[in-house]
Amino acid sequence: MANDLSKLWQQVLTDSERIKDTSLRALFDHDEFRVKAMTKTLIDGESEIVVDFSKQLIDAQALKTLLTLAEQAGVVAKFAEMRGGERVNFTENQAALHTALRSPKTAKLELNGQDIIKQVHDELEKVQSFSEKVRSEKKFKKIVNIGIGGSDLGPALIFDVLSAGRKPEIECLFVANIDSTEINAALARCKPEETLFIVCSKSFKTAETLANARIAKQWLATGLGVGLESDVLAEHFVVVSANLLQARSSDVDATNSFQIWPWVGGRYSIASAMSLAPIIAFGFETFKEFLAGMRSVDEQMQTSKPEDNIALILGLIDVFNFGTRRHSSQAVLPYASALRLLPSYLQQLIMESNGKSVRHDGTPADIATSPVVWGGVGTNSQHAFMQMLHQGTQVVPVDFIGFAQLTNVDLVSHDALVANMFAQAKALAFGENQAETNDSAIAPHRKMKGSRPSTTFLAKSLTPRTLGALIALYEHRVFVHGIIAQINSFDQWGVELGKTLSIEINQQINQSTSAVNDASTKSLIDKYRQLKSKS
Ligand code: F6P
Numbered sequence: 043m044a045n046d047l048s049k050l051w052q053q054v055l056t057d058s059e060r061i062k063d064t065s066l067r068a069l070f071d072h073d074e075f076r077v078k079a080m081t082k083t084l085i086d087g088e089s090e091i092v093v094d095f096s097k098q099l100i101d102a103q104a105l106k107t108l109l110t111l112a113e114q115a116g117v118v119a120k121f122a123e124m125r126g127g128e129r130v131n132f133t134e135n136q137a138a139l140h141t142a143l144r145s146p147k148t149a150k151l152e153l154n155g156q157d158i159i160k161q162v163h164d165e166l167e168k169v170q171s172f173s174e175k176v177r178s179e180k181k182f183k184k185i186v187n188i189g190i191g192g193s194d195l196g197p198a199l200i201f202d203v204l205s206a207g208r209k210p211e212i213e214c215l216f217v218a219n220i221d222s223t224e225i226n227a228a229l230a231r232c233k234p235e236e237t238l239f240i241v242c243s244k245s246f247k248t249a250e251t252l253a254n255a256r257i258a259k260q261w262l263a264t265g266l267g268v269g270l271e272s273d274v275l276a277e278h279f280v281v282v283s284a285n286l287l288q289a290r291s292s293d294v295d296a297t298n299s300f301q302i303w304p305w306v307g308g309r310y311s312i313a314s315a316m317s318l319a320p321i322i323a324f325g326f327e328t329f330k331e332f333l334a335g336m337r338s339v340d341e342q343m344q345t346s347k348p349e350d351n352i353a354l355i356l357g358l359i360d361v362f363n364f365g366t367r368r369h370s371s372q373a374v375l376p377y378a379s380a381l382r383l384l385p386s387y388l389q390q391l392i393m394e395s396n397g398k399s400v401r402h403d404g405t406p407a408d409i410a411t412s413p414v415v416w417g418g419v420g421t422n423s424q425h426a427f428m429q430m431l432h433q434g435t436q437v438v439p440v441d442f443i444g445f446a447q448l449t450n451v452d453l454v455s456h457d458a459l460v461a462n463m464f465a466q467a468k469a470l471a472f473g474e475n476q477a478e479t480n481d482s483a484i485a486p487h488r489k490m491k492g493s494r495p496s497t498t499f500l501a502k503s504l505t506p507r508t509l510g511a512l513i514a515l516y517e518h519r520v521f522v523h524g525i526i527a528q529i530n531s532f533d534q535w536g537v538e539l540g541k542t543l544s545i546e547i548n549q550q551i552n553q554s555t556s557a558v559n560d561a562s563t564k565s566l567i568d569k570y571r572q573l574k575s576k577s
Pocket of ligand 1: 190191192193242243244245246247248251308309394534537
Protein backbone atom coordinates (compact mmCIF):
# COMPACT_ATOMS: atom_id res chain seq x y z
CA MET A 43 0.00 0.00 0.00
CA ALA A 44 1.11 3.57 -0.56
CA ASN A 45 2.47 5.22 2.58
CA ASP A 46 -0.60 7.25 3.57
CA LEU A 47 -2.82 4.23 2.91
CA SER A 48 -0.54 2.06 5.00
CA LYS A 49 -0.90 4.45 7.89
CA LEU A 50 -4.67 4.37 7.60
CA TRP A 51 -4.59 0.61 7.36
CA GLN A 52 -2.57 0.53 10.60
CA GLN A 53 -5.29 2.67 12.13
CA VAL A 54 -7.95 0.19 10.94
CA LEU A 55 -5.95 -2.61 12.57
CA THR A 56 -5.65 -0.58 15.76
CA ASP A 57 -9.41 -0.03 15.77
CA SER A 58 -9.92 -3.72 15.23
CA GLU A 59 -7.63 -4.55 18.17
CA ARG A 60 -9.34 -1.98 20.36
CA ILE A 61 -12.79 -3.41 19.74
CA LYS A 62 -11.72 -7.06 19.67
CA ASP A 63 -12.51 -7.78 23.28
CA THR A 64 -15.47 -5.44 23.57
CA SER A 65 -18.87 -7.05 23.56
CA LEU A 66 -21.66 -5.98 21.29
CA ARG A 67 -23.72 -5.49 24.40
CA ALA A 68 -21.18 -2.95 25.69
CA LEU A 69 -21.14 -1.16 22.34
CA PHE A 70 -24.92 -0.86 22.49
CA ASP A 71 -24.87 0.22 26.14
CA HIS A 72 -22.34 2.95 25.51
CA ASP A 73 -24.06 4.54 22.56
CA GLU A 74 -27.76 5.21 22.71
CA PHE A 75 -27.72 6.44 19.09
CA ARG A 76 -25.95 3.36 17.74
CA VAL A 77 -28.95 1.82 16.02
CA LYS A 78 -29.97 5.11 14.44
CA ALA A 79 -26.45 5.76 13.21
CA MET A 80 -25.94 2.24 11.94
CA THR A 81 -29.25 1.77 10.17
CA LYS A 82 -29.57 3.08 6.63
CA THR A 83 -32.57 2.85 4.35
CA LEU A 84 -32.47 2.55 0.62
CA ILE A 85 -35.67 4.01 -0.78
CA ASP A 86 -36.41 3.77 -4.48
CA GLY A 87 -40.03 4.33 -5.44
CA GLU A 88 -42.06 1.54 -3.88
CA SER A 89 -38.93 -0.37 -2.97
CA GLU A 90 -37.51 0.07 0.51
CA ILE A 91 -34.61 -1.81 2.08
CA VAL A 92 -33.60 -1.16 5.68
CA VAL A 93 -29.99 -2.14 6.32
CA ASP A 94 -29.16 -2.49 10.01
CA PHE A 95 -25.45 -3.08 10.60
CA SER A 96 -25.52 -2.10 14.27
CA LYS A 97 -24.90 -5.75 15.19
CA GLN A 98 -21.52 -5.66 13.47
CA LEU A 99 -18.62 -5.59 15.93
CA ILE A 100 -17.61 -2.12 14.88
CA ASP A 101 -17.91 1.33 16.44
CA ALA A 102 -18.23 4.88 15.16
CA GLN A 103 -14.49 5.47 15.34
CA ALA A 104 -13.66 2.32 13.35
CA LEU A 105 -16.28 3.18 10.75
CA LYS A 106 -14.85 6.67 10.44
CA THR A 107 -11.36 5.27 9.86
CA LEU A 108 -12.70 2.88 7.23
CA LEU A 109 -14.51 5.71 5.45
CA THR A 110 -11.30 7.75 5.45
CA LEU A 111 -9.44 4.75 4.07
CA ALA A 112 -12.03 4.48 1.31
CA GLU A 113 -11.66 8.16 0.56
CA GLN A 114 -7.85 7.93 0.41
CA ALA A 115 -7.98 4.79 -1.70
CA GLY A 116 -10.37 6.60 -4.05
CA VAL A 117 -12.96 3.82 -3.91
CA VAL A 118 -15.88 5.90 -5.17
CA ALA A 119 -13.70 7.72 -7.70
CA LYS A 120 -12.56 4.33 -9.01
CA PHE A 121 -16.15 3.16 -9.16
CA ALA A 122 -16.90 6.20 -11.34
CA GLU A 123 -13.89 5.32 -13.51
CA MET A 124 -15.17 1.77 -13.88
CA ARG A 125 -18.59 3.10 -14.91
CA GLY A 126 -16.86 5.40 -17.36
CA GLY A 127 -15.16 2.54 -19.17
CA GLU A 128 -11.70 2.42 -17.56
CA ARG A 129 -10.02 -0.92 -18.27
CA VAL A 130 -10.27 -2.06 -14.66
CA ASN A 131 -9.95 -5.69 -15.71
CA PHE A 132 -6.34 -5.05 -16.58
CA THR A 133 -5.21 -8.68 -16.90
CA GLU A 134 -7.68 -9.09 -19.76
CA ASN A 135 -7.37 -5.49 -20.92
CA GLN A 136 -11.14 -5.06 -20.57
CA ALA A 137 -13.54 -2.57 -19.11
CA ALA A 138 -16.15 -3.85 -16.62
CA LEU A 139 -19.28 -2.06 -17.71
CA HIS A 140 -22.06 -4.09 -16.11
CA THR A 141 -23.50 -0.81 -14.79
CA ALA A 142 -24.03 0.28 -18.43
CA LEU A 143 -26.50 -2.61 -18.82
CA ARG A 144 -28.96 -0.68 -16.68
CA SER A 145 -28.07 2.87 -17.68
CA PRO A 146 -30.91 4.99 -19.04
CA LYS A 147 -31.15 5.63 -22.77
CA THR A 148 -30.16 9.25 -22.17
CA ALA A 149 -26.78 8.30 -20.65
CA LYS A 150 -23.61 8.81 -22.66
CA LEU A 151 -20.83 6.27 -22.77
CA GLU A 152 -18.32 5.52 -25.49
CA LEU A 153 -15.79 2.72 -25.52
CA ASN A 154 -13.32 2.33 -28.39
CA GLY A 155 -15.38 4.81 -30.38
CA GLN A 156 -18.55 2.77 -29.91
CA ASP A 157 -21.75 4.06 -28.37
CA ILE A 158 -22.22 1.57 -25.55
CA ILE A 159 -25.58 2.88 -24.40
CA LYS A 160 -27.01 2.57 -27.89
CA GLN A 161 -25.72 -0.99 -28.18
CA VAL A 162 -27.28 -1.89 -24.84
CA HIS A 163 -30.65 -0.36 -25.64
CA ASP A 164 -30.77 -1.75 -29.18
CA GLU A 165 -30.26 -5.21 -27.73
CA LEU A 166 -32.83 -4.60 -24.99
CA GLU A 167 -35.36 -3.65 -27.66
CA LYS A 168 -34.61 -6.88 -29.52
CA VAL A 169 -35.05 -8.80 -26.29
CA GLN A 170 -38.33 -7.02 -25.63
CA SER A 171 -39.84 -7.74 -29.04
CA PHE A 172 -38.66 -11.36 -29.06
CA SER A 173 -39.99 -11.99 -25.56
CA GLU A 174 -43.33 -10.43 -26.45
CA LYS A 175 -43.55 -12.55 -29.60
CA VAL A 176 -42.85 -15.78 -27.71
CA ARG A 177 -45.37 -14.85 -25.03
CA SER A 178 -48.10 -13.99 -27.51
CA GLU A 179 -47.57 -16.91 -29.91
CA LYS A 180 -47.96 -19.42 -27.07
CA LYS A 181 -46.17 -22.04 -29.13
CA PHE A 182 -43.54 -22.69 -26.48
CA LYS A 183 -44.77 -23.99 -23.13
CA LYS A 184 -41.34 -24.71 -21.66
CA ILE A 185 -38.00 -22.93 -21.81
CA VAL A 186 -34.82 -24.79 -21.01
CA ASN A 187 -31.95 -22.45 -20.18
CA ILE A 188 -28.62 -24.12 -20.92
CA GLY A 189 -25.65 -22.35 -19.35
CA ILE A 190 -23.39 -22.47 -16.31
CA GLY A 191 -21.98 -19.99 -13.78
CA GLY A 192 -23.12 -16.49 -14.64
CA SER A 193 -25.02 -17.87 -17.63
CA ASP A 194 -27.23 -19.89 -15.28
CA LEU A 195 -27.24 -18.54 -11.72
CA GLY A 196 -28.59 -15.08 -12.54
CA PRO A 197 -31.54 -16.06 -14.75
CA ALA A 198 -32.34 -18.99 -12.43
CA LEU A 199 -32.39 -16.67 -9.41
CA ILE A 200 -34.70 -14.15 -11.09
CA PHE A 201 -37.03 -16.91 -12.27
CA ASP A 202 -37.20 -18.51 -8.85
CA VAL A 203 -37.81 -15.26 -7.00
CA LEU A 204 -40.55 -14.10 -9.34
CA SER A 205 -42.21 -17.52 -9.51
CA ALA A 206 -42.83 -17.34 -5.79
CA GLY A 207 -44.95 -14.24 -6.32
CA ARG A 208 -46.89 -15.12 -9.45
CA LYS A 209 -47.31 -17.83 -12.02
CA PRO A 210 -44.90 -17.51 -14.95
CA GLU A 211 -46.36 -17.29 -18.44
CA ILE A 212 -43.97 -20.06 -19.45
CA GLU A 213 -42.18 -22.48 -17.17
CA CYS A 214 -38.38 -22.27 -17.23
CA LEU A 215 -35.98 -25.07 -16.40
CA PHE A 216 -32.28 -24.51 -15.82
CA VAL A 217 -29.60 -26.94 -16.84
CA ALA A 218 -25.96 -26.32 -15.99
CA ASN A 219 -24.07 -29.45 -15.02
CA ILE A 220 -22.21 -31.72 -17.41
CA ASP A 221 -23.70 -34.53 -15.33
CA SER A 222 -26.42 -35.36 -17.84
CA THR A 223 -28.75 -36.46 -15.05
CA GLU A 224 -29.70 -32.81 -14.87
CA ILE A 225 -30.64 -32.29 -18.51
CA ASN A 226 -32.34 -35.69 -18.66
CA ALA A 227 -34.55 -34.73 -15.73
CA ALA A 228 -35.43 -31.42 -17.41
CA LEU A 229 -36.15 -33.00 -20.78
CA ALA A 230 -38.39 -35.60 -19.15
CA ARG A 231 -40.69 -32.71 -18.24
CA CYS A 232 -40.79 -31.25 -21.76
CA LYS A 233 -42.45 -32.00 -25.09
CA PRO A 234 -40.17 -31.40 -28.10
CA GLU A 235 -42.67 -29.37 -30.17
CA GLU A 236 -43.34 -27.01 -27.21
CA THR A 237 -39.78 -26.49 -25.98
CA LEU A 238 -37.49 -23.53 -26.52
CA PHE A 239 -33.81 -23.89 -25.62
CA ILE A 240 -31.86 -20.79 -24.69
CA VAL A 241 -28.15 -21.52 -24.87
CA CYS A 242 -26.33 -18.92 -22.79
CA SER A 243 -22.57 -18.70 -22.90
CA LYS A 244 -20.48 -15.57 -22.97
CA SER A 245 -17.55 -17.41 -24.55
CA PHE A 246 -19.50 -20.16 -26.30
CA LYS A 247 -16.59 -22.42 -25.47
CA THR A 248 -17.78 -23.82 -22.15
CA ALA A 249 -17.68 -27.63 -22.20
CA GLU A 250 -20.75 -28.14 -19.97
CA THR A 251 -22.92 -25.85 -22.06
CA LEU A 252 -21.83 -27.30 -25.38
CA ALA A 253 -22.38 -30.86 -24.12
CA ASN A 254 -25.89 -30.02 -22.91
CA ALA A 255 -26.74 -28.19 -26.13
CA ARG A 256 -25.67 -31.29 -28.06
CA ILE A 257 -27.92 -33.52 -25.93
CA ALA A 258 -30.82 -31.08 -26.31
CA LYS A 259 -30.43 -31.04 -30.08
CA GLN A 260 -30.37 -34.83 -30.32
CA TRP A 261 -33.44 -35.09 -28.08
CA LEU A 262 -35.28 -32.50 -30.15
CA ALA A 263 -34.40 -34.09 -33.50
CA THR A 264 -35.51 -37.51 -32.25
CA GLY A 265 -38.69 -36.11 -30.73
CA LEU A 266 -39.64 -34.14 -33.83
CA GLY A 267 -38.67 -37.03 -36.08
CA VAL A 268 -36.21 -34.96 -38.13
CA GLY A 269 -32.50 -35.20 -38.88
CA LEU A 270 -29.83 -33.27 -37.00
CA GLU A 271 -29.37 -31.02 -40.04
CA SER A 272 -33.06 -30.05 -40.24
CA ASP A 273 -33.82 -26.31 -40.31
CA VAL A 274 -36.78 -26.91 -37.98
CA LEU A 275 -34.43 -27.35 -35.03
CA ALA A 276 -33.04 -23.83 -35.20
CA GLU A 277 -36.51 -22.42 -34.44
CA HIS A 278 -36.27 -24.08 -31.05
CA PHE A 279 -32.87 -22.63 -30.21
CA VAL A 280 -31.84 -19.16 -29.08
CA VAL A 281 -28.26 -18.18 -28.42
CA VAL A 282 -27.03 -15.51 -25.99
CA SER A 283 -23.31 -14.84 -26.23
CA ALA A 284 -20.52 -12.30 -26.50
CA ASN A 285 -18.99 -14.54 -29.14
CA LEU A 286 -21.71 -14.93 -31.76
CA LEU A 287 -19.09 -15.87 -34.34
CA GLN A 288 -18.04 -18.84 -32.21
CA ALA A 289 -21.71 -19.70 -31.64
CA ARG A 290 -22.38 -19.71 -35.38
CA SER A 291 -19.49 -22.05 -36.01
CA SER A 292 -20.71 -24.45 -33.33
CA ASP A 293 -23.28 -27.22 -33.71
CA VAL A 294 -25.95 -25.00 -32.18
CA ASP A 295 -28.04 -23.54 -35.00
CA ALA A 296 -30.31 -20.87 -33.63
CA THR A 297 -32.79 -18.71 -35.52
CA ASN A 298 -32.56 -16.02 -32.86
CA SER A 299 -29.49 -14.77 -31.11
CA PHE A 300 -28.73 -12.01 -28.64
CA GLN A 301 -25.56 -10.29 -27.76
CA ILE A 302 -23.69 -9.48 -24.62
CA TRP A 303 -20.24 -7.90 -24.79
CA PRO A 304 -16.67 -8.69 -23.74
CA TRP A 305 -16.89 -5.86 -21.21
CA VAL A 306 -19.57 -7.69 -19.17
CA GLY A 307 -18.21 -10.33 -16.82
CA GLY A 308 -20.22 -13.56 -16.77
CA ARG A 309 -21.02 -13.14 -13.07
CA TYR A 310 -22.09 -9.54 -13.73
CA SER A 311 -24.35 -10.36 -16.69
CA ILE A 312 -27.69 -10.71 -14.89
CA ALA A 313 -28.89 -7.36 -16.29
CA SER A 314 -28.33 -8.47 -19.90
CA ALA A 315 -29.98 -10.77 -22.43
CA MET A 316 -28.58 -13.61 -20.28
CA SER A 317 -31.83 -13.20 -18.33
CA LEU A 318 -33.93 -13.88 -21.43
CA ALA A 319 -35.65 -16.94 -19.91
CA PRO A 320 -37.20 -15.07 -16.95
CA ILE A 321 -37.88 -12.08 -19.22
CA ILE A 322 -40.02 -14.28 -21.44
CA ALA A 323 -41.64 -15.91 -18.42
CA PHE A 324 -42.57 -12.68 -16.64
CA GLY A 325 -42.55 -10.02 -19.33
CA PHE A 326 -40.17 -7.24 -20.22
CA GLU A 327 -41.84 -4.67 -17.95
CA THR A 328 -40.91 -6.76 -14.95
CA PHE A 329 -37.30 -6.85 -16.11
CA LYS A 330 -37.33 -3.07 -16.52
CA GLU A 331 -38.26 -2.81 -12.84
CA PHE A 332 -35.37 -5.11 -11.96
CA LEU A 333 -32.99 -2.89 -13.96
CA ALA A 334 -34.39 0.22 -12.25
CA GLY A 335 -33.59 -1.30 -8.84
CA MET A 336 -29.99 -1.95 -9.89
CA ARG A 337 -29.67 1.51 -11.41
CA SER A 338 -30.76 3.27 -8.23
CA VAL A 339 -28.01 1.51 -6.26
CA ASP A 340 -25.44 2.38 -8.96
CA GLU A 341 -26.39 6.02 -8.54
CA GLN A 342 -26.38 5.76 -4.76
CA MET A 343 -22.90 4.26 -4.77
CA GLN A 344 -21.53 7.05 -6.92
CA THR A 345 -23.31 10.08 -5.53
CA SER A 346 -24.35 9.67 -1.91
CA LYS A 347 -22.40 11.03 1.03
CA PRO A 348 -19.91 8.40 2.25
CA GLU A 349 -21.65 8.08 5.62
CA ASP A 350 -24.93 7.28 3.79
CA ASN A 351 -23.39 5.17 1.06
CA ILE A 352 -24.81 1.75 1.89
CA ALA A 353 -22.84 -0.35 -0.62
CA LEU A 354 -19.63 1.44 0.38
CA ILE A 355 -20.27 0.85 4.08
CA LEU A 356 -21.14 -2.81 3.54
CA GLY A 357 -17.96 -3.26 1.51
CA LEU A 358 -15.91 -1.61 4.24
CA ILE A 359 -17.48 -3.86 6.87
CA ASP A 360 -16.39 -6.79 4.70
CA VAL A 361 -12.88 -5.34 4.66
CA PHE A 362 -13.04 -5.11 8.46
CA ASN A 363 -14.47 -8.60 9.02
CA PHE A 364 -12.45 -10.53 6.48
CA GLY A 365 -9.44 -8.28 5.88
CA THR A 366 -8.55 -7.32 9.45
CA ARG A 367 -10.37 -9.81 11.64
CA ARG A 368 -9.60 -12.57 9.16
CA HIS A 369 -12.94 -14.27 9.63
CA SER A 370 -12.87 -16.78 6.85
CA SER A 371 -16.47 -17.25 5.90
CA GLN A 372 -19.66 -15.31 5.30
CA ALA A 373 -23.12 -16.81 5.75
CA VAL A 374 -26.03 -15.47 3.70
CA LEU A 375 -29.36 -16.38 5.25
CA PRO A 376 -32.46 -15.23 3.41
CA TYR A 377 -35.63 -15.66 5.43
CA ALA A 378 -37.65 -16.16 2.25
CA SER A 379 -37.77 -19.43 0.33
CA ALA A 380 -38.03 -17.38 -2.85
CA LEU A 381 -34.38 -16.42 -2.33
CA ARG A 382 -33.11 -19.95 -1.84
CA LEU A 383 -30.76 -19.56 -4.82
CA LEU A 384 -29.23 -16.32 -3.56
CA PRO A 385 -26.35 -17.97 -1.64
CA SER A 386 -25.20 -19.83 -4.79
CA TYR A 387 -25.54 -16.68 -6.87
CA LEU A 388 -23.44 -14.75 -4.35
CA GLN A 389 -20.88 -17.53 -4.12
CA GLN A 390 -19.93 -16.91 -7.72
CA LEU A 391 -20.24 -13.14 -7.49
CA ILE A 392 -18.06 -12.80 -4.40
CA MET A 393 -15.69 -15.75 -4.59
CA GLU A 394 -14.97 -15.64 -8.32
CA SER A 395 -14.49 -11.87 -8.09
CA ASN A 396 -12.38 -11.55 -4.98
CA GLY A 397 -10.87 -15.01 -4.60
CA LYS A 398 -7.47 -13.58 -5.55
CA SER A 399 -4.16 -13.18 -3.79
CA VAL A 400 -2.08 -11.01 -6.10
CA ARG A 401 -2.30 -7.25 -6.23
CA HIS A 402 -2.27 -4.99 -9.28
CA ASP A 403 1.50 -4.60 -9.07
CA GLY A 404 2.08 -8.37 -8.93
CA THR A 405 2.90 -8.44 -5.22
CA PRO A 406 0.98 -10.66 -2.77
CA ALA A 407 -2.21 -9.24 -1.28
CA ASP A 408 -1.57 -8.06 2.27
CA ILE A 409 -5.16 -8.24 3.43
CA ALA A 410 -7.42 -11.27 3.29
CA THR A 411 -9.70 -11.18 0.28
CA SER A 412 -12.81 -13.28 -0.44
CA PRO A 413 -14.46 -15.15 2.40
CA VAL A 414 -15.97 -18.56 1.77
CA VAL A 415 -19.59 -17.67 1.01
CA TRP A 416 -22.33 -20.08 1.93
CA GLY A 417 -25.79 -20.12 3.36
CA GLY A 418 -29.35 -21.32 3.13
CA VAL A 419 -32.85 -20.22 3.90
CA GLY A 420 -34.19 -19.60 7.35
CA THR A 421 -35.72 -21.20 9.24
CA ASN A 422 -34.37 -24.47 7.76
CA SER A 423 -30.80 -23.36 8.47
CA GLN A 424 -31.60 -23.04 12.17
CA HIS A 425 -32.19 -26.78 12.28
CA ALA A 426 -29.08 -27.54 10.29
CA PHE A 427 -26.00 -25.38 10.74
CA MET A 428 -26.90 -22.43 12.99
CA GLN A 429 -25.54 -24.23 16.07
CA MET A 430 -22.02 -23.75 14.72
CA LEU A 431 -22.67 -20.06 14.16
CA HIS A 432 -23.81 -19.65 17.77
CA GLN A 433 -21.21 -21.70 19.62
CA GLY A 434 -18.58 -22.93 17.15
CA THR A 435 -14.91 -22.00 17.38
CA GLN A 436 -15.11 -19.84 14.25
CA VAL A 437 -16.90 -16.54 14.04
CA VAL A 438 -18.99 -16.31 10.88
CA PRO A 439 -20.46 -12.92 9.97
CA VAL A 440 -24.04 -13.33 8.81
CA ASP A 441 -26.27 -11.44 6.40
CA PHE A 442 -29.92 -11.90 7.35
CA ILE A 443 -32.35 -10.94 4.58
CA GLY A 444 -36.05 -10.70 5.30
CA PHE A 445 -39.22 -9.03 4.03
CA ALA A 446 -42.14 -7.31 5.71
CA GLN A 447 -44.47 -8.57 2.99
CA LEU A 448 -44.30 -11.69 0.88
CA THR A 449 -46.94 -12.74 -1.60
CA ASN A 450 -48.80 -16.04 -1.30
CA VAL A 451 -47.85 -16.63 2.31
CA ASP A 452 -49.79 -17.35 5.46
CA LEU A 453 -49.58 -14.16 7.50
CA VAL A 454 -49.35 -15.90 10.86
CA SER A 455 -46.47 -18.05 9.64
CA HIS A 456 -44.84 -15.03 8.07
CA ASP A 457 -44.69 -13.19 11.39
CA ALA A 458 -43.11 -16.29 12.90
CA LEU A 459 -40.59 -16.44 10.06
CA VAL A 460 -39.51 -12.84 10.60
CA ALA A 461 -39.50 -13.31 14.39
CA ASN A 462 -37.08 -16.19 13.90
CA MET A 463 -34.77 -14.01 11.82
CA PHE A 464 -34.74 -11.27 14.44
CA ALA A 465 -34.25 -13.87 17.18
CA GLN A 466 -31.23 -15.41 15.47
CA ALA A 467 -29.58 -12.03 14.97
CA LYS A 468 -30.29 -11.14 18.61
CA ALA A 469 -28.96 -14.43 19.95
CA LEU A 470 -25.78 -14.14 17.87
CA ALA A 471 -25.21 -10.57 18.99
CA PHE A 472 -26.08 -10.74 22.66
CA GLY A 473 -26.06 -14.43 23.59
CA GLU A 474 -27.58 -15.06 26.97
CA ASN A 475 -28.28 -11.93 28.91
CA GLN A 476 -25.51 -12.51 31.41
CA ALA A 477 -26.20 -9.26 33.19
CA GLU A 478 -29.54 -10.66 34.26
CA THR A 479 -28.41 -14.21 34.81
CA ASN A 480 -26.08 -15.52 37.41
CA ASP A 481 -23.22 -16.34 35.02
CA SER A 482 -21.60 -18.90 37.30
CA ALA A 483 -24.89 -20.79 37.47
CA ILE A 484 -24.79 -21.51 33.72
CA ALA A 485 -23.01 -24.70 32.74
CA PRO A 486 -20.10 -23.92 30.36
CA HIS A 487 -21.58 -25.85 27.44
CA ARG A 488 -24.77 -23.80 27.68
CA LYS A 489 -23.06 -20.42 27.64
CA MET A 490 -23.58 -18.18 24.65
CA LYS A 491 -21.20 -15.29 24.73
CA GLY A 492 -22.76 -13.45 21.81
CA SER A 493 -20.84 -10.66 20.02
CA ARG A 494 -21.13 -12.57 16.76
CA PRO A 495 -21.57 -10.05 13.95
CA SER A 496 -24.46 -9.78 11.54
CA THR A 497 -26.20 -7.33 9.25
CA THR A 498 -29.96 -7.44 8.83
CA PHE A 499 -31.57 -6.45 5.54
CA LEU A 500 -35.28 -5.87 6.00
CA ALA A 501 -37.09 -4.95 2.79
CA LYS A 502 -40.69 -3.96 2.38
CA SER A 503 -41.40 -6.63 -0.21
CA LEU A 504 -39.62 -8.90 -2.66
CA THR A 505 -40.35 -7.03 -5.87
CA PRO A 506 -38.21 -7.18 -9.04
CA ARG A 507 -36.98 -3.69 -8.13
CA THR A 508 -35.90 -4.79 -4.67
CA LEU A 509 -34.16 -7.85 -6.08
CA GLY A 510 -32.24 -5.65 -8.53
CA ALA A 511 -31.23 -3.30 -5.71
CA LEU A 512 -30.07 -6.16 -3.48
CA ILE A 513 -27.90 -7.65 -6.21
CA ALA A 514 -26.33 -4.31 -7.09
CA LEU A 515 -25.58 -3.74 -3.39
CA TYR A 516 -23.63 -7.00 -3.32
CA GLU A 517 -21.87 -6.24 -6.63
CA HIS A 518 -20.61 -2.93 -5.32
CA ARG A 519 -19.52 -4.17 -1.93
CA VAL A 520 -17.43 -6.77 -3.75
CA PHE A 521 -15.92 -3.87 -5.72
CA VAL A 522 -15.07 -1.99 -2.50
CA HIS A 523 -13.27 -4.96 -0.97
CA GLY A 524 -11.42 -5.54 -4.25
CA ILE A 525 -10.20 -1.93 -4.42
CA ILE A 526 -8.99 -1.88 -0.82
CA ALA A 527 -7.22 -5.22 -1.32
CA GLN A 528 -5.85 -3.92 -4.65
CA ILE A 529 -6.81 -7.01 -6.58
CA ASN A 530 -8.55 -7.45 -9.93
CA SER A 531 -12.15 -8.40 -9.15
CA PHE A 532 -12.97 -9.00 -12.80
CA ASP A 533 -10.78 -11.83 -14.02
CA GLN A 534 -10.87 -15.54 -13.07
CA TRP A 535 -7.62 -17.14 -14.16
CA GLY A 536 -7.84 -19.77 -11.45
CA VAL A 537 -10.83 -21.35 -13.14
CA GLU A 538 -8.99 -21.71 -16.42
CA LEU A 539 -6.43 -24.25 -15.22
CA GLY A 540 -9.16 -26.66 -14.15
CA LYS A 541 -10.89 -26.27 -17.51
CA THR A 542 -7.70 -27.01 -19.48
CA LEU A 543 -6.77 -29.99 -17.32
CA SER A 544 -10.23 -31.53 -17.57
CA ILE A 545 -10.00 -31.50 -21.37
CA GLU A 546 -6.57 -33.19 -21.27
CA ILE A 547 -7.69 -35.79 -18.74
CA ASN A 548 -10.90 -36.51 -20.64
CA GLN A 549 -8.79 -37.33 -23.69
CA GLN A 550 -6.53 -39.56 -21.62
CA ILE A 551 -9.45 -41.49 -20.13
CA ASN A 552 -10.25 -42.86 -23.54
CA GLN A 553 -6.64 -43.47 -24.56
CA SER A 554 -4.47 -46.28 -23.31
CA THR A 555 -1.96 -44.00 -21.61
CA SER A 556 -2.21 -41.43 -18.87
CA ALA A 557 1.53 -41.18 -18.36
CA VAL A 558 1.68 -37.38 -18.39
CA ASN A 559 -0.14 -37.23 -15.09
CA ASP A 560 1.07 -37.18 -11.52
CA ALA A 561 0.98 -40.55 -9.77
CA SER A 562 -2.31 -39.96 -7.96
CA THR A 563 -4.23 -38.72 -11.02
CA LYS A 564 -2.77 -41.52 -13.14
CA SER A 565 -3.83 -44.09 -10.56
CA LEU A 566 -7.35 -42.63 -10.37
CA ILE A 567 -7.71 -42.70 -14.17
CA ASP A 568 -6.61 -46.35 -14.18
CA LYS A 569 -9.05 -47.24 -11.42
CA TYR A 570 -11.83 -45.40 -13.23
CA ARG A 571 -11.16 -47.35 -16.43
CA GLN A 572 -11.21 -50.63 -14.48
CA LEU A 573 -14.41 -49.82 -12.57
CA LYS A 574 -16.11 -48.57 -15.72
CA SER A 575 -15.66 -51.88 -17.47
CA LYS A 576 -16.48 -54.08 -14.46
CA SER A 577 -19.82 -55.83 -14.57
O1 F6P B 1 -16.43 -20.36 -14.13
C1 F6P B 1 -15.77 -19.60 -15.06
C2 F6P B 1 -16.71 -18.93 -15.99
O2 F6P B 1 -15.95 -18.33 -16.99
C3 F6P B 1 -17.62 -17.91 -15.31
O3 F6P B 1 -16.99 -16.70 -15.08
C4 F6P B 1 -18.75 -17.85 -16.25
O4 F6P B 1 -19.90 -17.27 -15.69
C5 F6P B 1 -18.92 -19.34 -16.55
O5 F6P B 1 -17.60 -19.85 -16.59
C6 F6P B 1 -19.62 -19.64 -17.83
O6 F6P B 1 -18.92 -19.10 -18.92
P1 F6P B 1 -19.63 -18.86 -20.30
O7 F6P B 1 -20.75 -17.91 -20.10
O8 F6P B 1 -18.55 -18.31 -21.20
O9 F6P B 1 -20.13 -20.20 -20.79
